[in-house]
Amino acid sequence: MSEKNNWMNDSEYLQLVQDLLDQPEVQQLANYTQHHYSNRLEHSISVSYQSYKLAKKWHLDYRATARAGLLHDLFYYDWRETKFSLGTHAYVHPRVALRNAERLTDLSPRERDIIIKHMWGATIGLPKYPESYIVSLVDDYAAMDEVVVPWWHKLRQRLHLNFSN
Template sequence: MKHYERDTEFMQHVGHLIRHPRFQKLIPIVQHHHSTRFEHSINVAYTSYKIAKKFGWDHKSTARGGLLHDFFYYDWRETKFNKSHAWVHPRIAIRNARKLTQLNKREEDIILKHMWGATMAPPRYKEAYIVTMVDKYWAVKEALTPLRNYLKQGPWSKTSNKMKI
């Protein structure tokens, strides 16, 4: 069982979305070279949910918006949208999310504004700022997976089978 699956409240908010066949289509899609869009979306949703809950903010909307923030099916590195991806994909994600579930204003703001910094319009709700920052955190963490793994297995590692320097 995955760590987020043990959180019954989180799963009450988003479990049905995670299990939905349309969302399951994200499983094979590469996100940041070393993660899938499915994994990335859950990582962003769960981390954002925990932060919002700690602050006493709307953690349900944060979890749902975080889960659906990258709800699109194309590889942006291989499409005509490459240069405008930061602006285009939130609009595609919200359109796909609306086919899956009814969204409130806060969830819509999270999905549409999570690329703030790369786009002009800032979020309207504090929960969208959480998802924006957590999304960047996970993007960097996922992209650096090979480096993190190398550093764990380096000659200084207690678990390394390599010759010590």
């Protein structure tokens, strides 16, 4: 089992998010490409689990972090194709995700802030809680990891094939 699937063996993490993972609305995220080489469900679980581990290590609210991390991109459109008159995808999708998350479960103020502010840096709203910063930064890291690592492997493979000919 790869390191990316460690969450499957973490019973404490699963206790916190299993009710959300069981929701068809969350499972539906698997139908959407996120960062070229991953789907939105894989991305959301990765952000959730990595954020949960940091929040737990730092004695923060790891329950809210895990749950909001899983729901931070709960939207059902291809952001490369769908455009909004209300603003950029970075501005709009956290609000769509929050609305969708509120339909699935009760959210604490901390969970709401995590979801709505997870694009901090690309948007100007400052997070209110340390857990919001964690999810925002882990989300950025995950996006880079999901794009750059597969791209780098492809590039290395091409270079290796060119040099070996």
